Amino acid sequence: MDMKFINKKTFLLSFLQIFISLMTFGQFVSPSQYFHDTQGNIDVNEGGQLQFNMAIDLPPGVKNVSPQVGLVYLSGAGNGTAGYGWNISGITSISRVGKNIEKDGEFRGVQLDYSDYYSFNGQRLILKSGEYGKDGAEYVTEKFSNTKIKSVGSITGQIWSGPEYWEVTLADGSLAWYGATASGSSNARTPLEYNIVKWKDPQGNYISYDYLQGSGTNVSLISSIKWGGNESLGKAHYNEVQFNYNGTYTRQLIEQSYVNGIALIQDKLLNSIVSKTNNSQYRKYEITYKLDVSKYQFVDKIQEFSADNQPANPIEFHRNENQSGATGSVSDGTWTPFREMALSGDFRGIHSTDFIVYNNAWGGNPTGYYLSTGGNTSPLYYLGTENVYNGAIPITIKDSNNYTSSRQGFVSYTLNSTTKDVTLKYYLIDLTKPISYTGSGFLYPNALTLVETKVIPGSQWSETEHTSTTNPLTYYDKTSSIRKLLQYDIDGDGISEVLIEKSIRITNTWCPGGGGGGTVDPSLDPNGRPINCESSSIDETKYFVAKQQDSTFPYVEFYLTKSEDIVMGDFNGDGLDDIAQSSPNWGSTVNGEFVPANLLQAYNVKKDAQGNYSLVEVYNADYLGLSASVQVADFNGDGISDLFSRTNVNNHYFVNLNNGKSFEKTPYFNDFNATDSYTSSQNGYYSTAKVLDINADGKSDIIDFSTSYNIASPTSASSSFTIKVRPSQGYANGKIQFGSDTPVTNNYNAPLIYRELLGLRQNELYLFRPSNSNVGGINNYYHFSNLQRAMVERINQAGRGTLISYDTGISGCAACYTGVKNEQYPLMELANVNSQLVSRISEWGNQPNSGRFKLFRYRGLIMNLHNRKTIGFRQIASSAWNTTIYPANTLLSTHVWSGVETDPLNQGATIKEWSIRTNDETKIFPADISENNNQLLSFKSTVYQTDKLVDGQIVTTVNDGNKAKVVTAIFPKITRAKDFLTGAVSESTVTYGDFYLPSQTLSKLNTSYAVKTTNYLYANNPAGTGANYYVGRPLSKNETVQAYSDVQSNKEEYTYDNNNLKT
Template identity: 20%
Template sequence: SNVSFTNVTIPTGSGGSGGSSSSSSSSSAAAFNFQNDAPAIFKYPLDVAGVPDLGASQFVATTQGTENVVGGAATYSVKLDLPPAVRNLMPALALNYNSRAGNGLVGIGWSIGGLSTISRCRATYATEGIQAQDSNPINTNSDRLCLDGQKLVLSISTAPASDDSYWASGAEYKTEVDNFSKITAYGSANGTHAYFKVVTKSGLTLTFGGEAESQNSRIPVSGPVGGMTNVWALDSVQDAYGNRYTVTYFRDTVNGEYYPTRINYAPDSAVVFSYKDRAGNTPWGYSGGNYYQRKKILEKITTYIGVMSPSFSDSGTPVKQYNVSYDISANTQREVVRTIEECGYESSSWKCAKPLTFTWQPGEFGFDDVPTELKYCTGEVIYGGSDPLDFDGDGYEDLIGTGTNAGPVAWGTASGCFTKVSWTRPLTWKKVDIIKTNTGNALLVSLGSGEYHLAWLTKAGIMTEQTIGSNSSCGPVPLMMPVDVNHDGLTDFHACQKLWIQQNTSPTTFIAQSSTFAYSYADTFEPSLDDFNGDGLPDLVKGKPDPGGLSIPRKGAIGFVYVPGTGFVDQAMPGFLANDNDVIAYGPYHNFPPIMWKTPLDVNGDGVRDYAVHRDGRWSVFVGQQGKDFNMTQPYDIGITPATPAPGEKNPANQYAFAYDYNKDGLTDLITIITAAGPTQCGMRVSLAGYTNNKLTFTELKNSDGTTKVFAPQVFGTSGCTVDSDPARARFLSGDVNNDGIPDLRFRYLGKMQHPDLLKSVVNGFGAKVELEYSTLTGADN
């Protein structure tokens, strides 16, 4: 949601800032306005011939880079100067920064540009239509292919292809947005296509995964050599005259990691990439049940000429080298680029230009220390539990009451206050969820005893209500579980023994499908809803209860997979863990939504659902693997115990836990309760997720004196560390009431805005400074 701006400052002759700068929100480059007097660094005495006398040891040069703003993202690029090639056939290599990129081979935001890939990607409803609504397991022929992120479609048909046709031997593809390249699959290897050839409109032939010279360009999913190919990397480019260059990779089949190691091209030139082990947190996770981690980071790139053997590129004469140094972000423990330095080889040593030096936003973490009162635009304080959500689609968060004891409905405004709606929730409404329909957001309403309605609200508070249907087998207040089961962008829902599929009709209608999965008001088999087996469709898992209450999914649990046109059907789950005693003692409140009793989160940023639970009196995390057997790892003990129970509360597990990226590093941290000022007052503490030395770690945030950092004290009032029986009030980390893109505590402690590890400034060797600024889409700059 951030938009980027750039300012460029040129130093004056006195070494200070000339004050000239420009700001741009478009993709045009920033303008430079030079002062009449040159910077001191350029001032040298003249020799007798009138030529500047640089001195015997002076080497005056600076590493070059360019900044831009593209699609709202800040970008910076350092183009690599390569030795000449025959007919100029060589890769256009660069080190590229994008403020929206993740933690890659060159640290946060940076990547090696100029090398393409063909990789597996998921079928989407927009491209594949109803085929995307079927079960599409990862790393099978249900996948589709993407060239540098562009979906590939069969060139012979405008209709979506079947799996067999799409993956047929010799299939010919084109990019979905046609770039007029002919893309053809060849051969068979590792249970899929062996390689691809891409013929461009300029006459170049690009080969992906060919491995004609053992280039390791077929990248399997992590695991044994010979596994299903996941990525076909570019390994050769040839022009119409037979000139070519080749790319070789290192392939780690155990950790699922690969990276380029050298490029050879005519007449006798080479580019060599060198790496080192990461010193900061290691990106890791699971994909289709396969473990991966990214252990290496780029250290330098060296170019050569006169290479005698392509297999030993460094046997030639060095020409240029690009060195990259890093800092470890103090707040996220990730590598960020400190300098990029261009060097030239002369005789027997390197002479280096002055480097580009990068500084980074430190970020703001957590929440304000002082609570902020939410107010109507009339100045009246807002009370009651409401979910912040942009209900009317104007870009500003509204307040929508959905709980059993629901709070008000109010429309958000640009000024940050809320416009009060003159509307009273009907007393017949027992349970409310917010869903997406083909006419915008709507309220999904349970009237109890299995009757369901839809309701829409206007700005003036006028309500339109419509009956969906009923299910007489339900209890008094059945749990409605909203989910888009068929990827059409419209919210469906499950309740009791029926799955209600929303139709793209006017007026909005639902079709009920009977299901073998039943869930009633007081069911002790607490369900979990997610894509556990990695086929792209939601699954329902009924936890196996232990003597004290409920459990997370484990061996003995009952699973249900979604079958289009049928609903949820039984599925064996041999991969779940067997922890049969005292896994989670939830206590008596099991008839409310799962978010109150176990916490779904994503501790490693891999997009697979993990769970935080109480186990043997301590907080533990189970890491999901999204394999075909619904696998989860053994639990990680995060090293903290629940807070002391309030008087009269026997079970310390009856406390909140919330998933929240506290330090904004892309990994979900765990926020839990801690006794703040006596047994009746509680605050919040955070355990920061990380991954070092091949191990998931959680580090409790501390004050400078070593004590636990407690924030939002007394957030539960004087009722102690007990749970709230109102589901809407329990979800107090939902929403963004001040529209800054950062979730807030619903008890009006605003989340701090500034993101860490965004590039803040670039200074070249002559002191010219590029400053980058960021703003939300609803900020004053926009």
């Protein structure tokens, strides 16, 4: 079938579905009951997420001094103060942050001591004077500003350390205090953050913030904000806004996490917000929640009430809800059968597990290896016949040009039996070489691509040696071999190194009296040793490290236990993967059962000050359960690895919840499936409890899996499996709570033997059926609950409804997201995104023909692997509102698109803006975005002045020792804009003076048709304190305009009296 026809048909069907939904949408918009409406603002942010902002209506203060607070929903956010995705906006803070490679040369999590850094509203604080975190130290933000920040005092009476509070002075002399305003206890301060407690302008008008903090929760919540007072005149506040928690609705899923041994507990849920003036209600906002089987609470309605408590029409929020009693589902037959499974990994970069399988020739397909993916009737990629998969592991690959792939490849090894050289080969699957049909037949290009070959000489790693003595006759034999490859990310940059496991056997042989008894069979011992000898052997395990694309990386090896006894995770919460081994540590009796204990010792490979690498212990703690049964988990979603283990009783388990310092051990006896199996020639069963985050909420769940088979005769067989999900549902009564979803059972009249749970893609997992009669298989299990897709999909307010559609670009709307151009390491462009991006917003009212819609497209999401931050999309475009949805024949109308392009090499600064009218998806982001492209409607470009400052001085290069001191100044320098309808070109050039204040702007229209020059002078007092500190106070503005051979000038001057503008 013609591909163009298929695409056109899909496009038409998609818009037909939109049309039908919009035609019927009016019936879902509730009729108005009240005269007024509760309203908020719907927007799509620069990250492609739906953002809903509802400002709280507050009584005015003096000279517009009042807080700006509201409720904000973000579709990609997690469980917040006001339900899933919801938080209170307008509350700023100073927070602790850890170290990163970009600035510090290493990743390190928050330590809750004086080694921590701090950030002010997301920007790291750079030390200007004093000692970091200590009393009296002064700071600036990492992005240049004229804000002055000082740490004050020292925390006492706590196990964490740091400043007692912070003073922030803004460029206009306004002051803000964070954490407290003086020494003493404060609910605004937690182990992690210092919340704003006071703001005051230079005239003495101020705002006060109060907080509540439950005993032992270490979580601070805003309780009230007061304003209207003047500290200089001694006037008290007369306005207030109150935040009320746990009234009609209480938090059902209590969030609990740890930082360096300290618990943080969020146990409250916002119920209402009440603003008052002179102690009388001004406005009230009540929040109604829905609770589904996940135990998360979702905002259902927000309703405003007037000063006399009269209700307005509420805002209603709708999403796909998980109904009580909902079950998962199993998909059979969407995977091509295979003979042998070779490897699994995310080889297409779509955040899903793919499988490399082997098949004999069938149905015209050649013998060989294939990349097999779910939902297809045939493999998509052919990988040739060579077996390069024995011992292979999936891995993120950086190529020789220093580009990092956002999809996994794999690495395998070969061993030269003579030289003992180990050859590592790194592969990627070339997604531009699918199996294709030409009209006369199928083509099978080999999509397997060798990216890098790395050789570790045998002389470097092999310790094989043989020595002997004659009197007495002894032999010393030491042999070494390669056992396994493991992936391990030494520095936390997302590019895994390869750990190569080396097995060593040392045998000492001694032959009393020269041995005798003849000699050993030469085929067994070519050295012809005597028979009557005695020997003893010991086994050792070492690991050595291979780093991709780095010939300077030294040879590093270390002793550790065998790989089957190793687990990996982040056990100390520093953001780095740890290698951990267990050793017996006796045990204890729990509920009448003796439970073995083990000591977990976790290590990092670290570089010392001299550049030498070694294995360093970073964590040790004992846990309960059998070491052979341990599974690594994260039951509370705090990023610190927990352990799930079984006792000697098959269905008795322990959750060893890790606080970053030790494990908190809780028994779960008879709560989960037993770990048990039995196999015979005619029947068998297998049962286990596995750890997976099946509902994509960031917390590990328990999957009960059991299967059985019965083969009575060659013509009579049956098999079945059952999956029961037990989702993690928060913290209560001193332990993690687990739910119990409805089990799913599948029965088959066939001899199918299921054994493993493989892979995961959000709420989907895979069941592996090993080859039976030379035909293996995979089944998909889909869980009904997926928190990553529990976004708001419809909003009703003010008599209109808004439909929000999301997509990832992987399926459905293929044009919604694609990559553009990868950048060199440490940057990386994602070939596909895992989050749900807003692709369309549609509005509809109760009146006919009143609908409209707006479309969104995204290109090239860039990440920085050295600071683990998302820089943003390289390009974003949105259409103008299309108000001609009805009748249906106008659905395919041409759109006017507005686009933005950013520079990932300059901190995501906007460099191009354009608009274009087109109905062709391929032209929304033109290859030529410039003044030369006459297909555009408008174009704007911006060139920036970017300076790096160290200790206040501009530098051209930054050495490693100064990276943590860098302040970056980025300001627009030259802006050019062209209107293609008129042909007019305008240009503006800004010259910056002291403190990066604009000293001159030069604006031109069509080069010289009209020229405007504006010069500025400022008063600055950087040495001042409090209200007497100011930078950028205007003194004069002198403007000259040249046009039509005429020159006109205008000058404005400003004077001040006691920090107030006088004239």
